[in-house]
Amino acid sequence: MLPPVSEQEIKEYRQELEKVLKGRGYYLNPDDTYTNNLIQGILVNIKRYGYGCCPCRLAAKDKAKDIDVICPCYYRDDDVAEYGACFCGLYVSRENYKEKKEISSIPERRGKAKPIPRSIPMKELTITHTVWRCNVCGYLTARDTAPDVCPICGVPKDRFEIFIEGNK
Numbered sequence: 205m206l207p208p209v210s211e212q213e214i215k216e217y218r219q220e221l222e223k224v225l226k227g228r229g230y231y232l233n234p235d236d237t238y239t240n241n242l243i244q245g246i247l248v249n250i251k252r253y254g255y256g257c258c259p260c261r262l263a264a265k266d267k268a269k270d271i272d273v274i275c276p277c278y279y280r281d282d283d284v285a286e287y288g289a290c291f292c293g294l295y296v297s298r299e300n301y302k303e304k305k306e307i308s309s310i311p312e313r314r315g316k317a318k319p320i321p322r323s324i325p326m327k328e329l330t331i332t333h334t335v336w337r338c339n340v341c342g343y344l345t346a347r348d349t350a351p352d353v354c355p356i357c358g359v360p361k362d363r364f365e366i367f368i369e370g371n372k
């Protein structure tokens with residue numbers, strides 16, 4: 205049986221998420237019912253496994269094995285940049301949020317995306333991912349495209365420049 209999750213727990217978790225996301229260029233799906241159902245799934249997983257495994261994926265029930273799909277997962281940003289939403293549709297792009305666009309199905313990136321290593325020798329950095337730099341606050345991020353909004357200082361994408369060219 206699923207561990208029970210109260211309306212209040214969903215509400216509080218959602219408020220926390222909204223607080224964290226504010227001004228950082230990430231948006232929750234504007235469909236409230238859909239979003240609350242996903243939050244409920246995350247909360248159930250927290251009660252079940254002790255961590256908030258993605259509600260749309262099968263958990264290995266081992267935190268180390270599921271580390272890449274603890275919400276928000278390692279694939280969120282690339283999916284939002286490419287498809288306008290994460291795999292579950294919990295997080296959406298600014299455009300999708302503002303226009304309340306319907307989310308189509310997002311292909312699973314897990315296991316297909318080239319993983320970004322946790323630590324990599326400087327001389328090899330250009331071999332894998334492009335590093336983007338926010339020219340306002342200096343925030344660096346290794347990913348295919350610059351984020352829509354700098355999560356640190358809130359400036360838009362056009363203030364980013366490539367700091368180290370990737371070689372994919």
Ligand code: SF4
Pocket residue numbers: 242257258259260273274275276277278279280290291292293294295
């Ligand atoms: S796909 Fe979305 S809901 Fe699922 S873990 Fe990633 S960010 Fe969270």
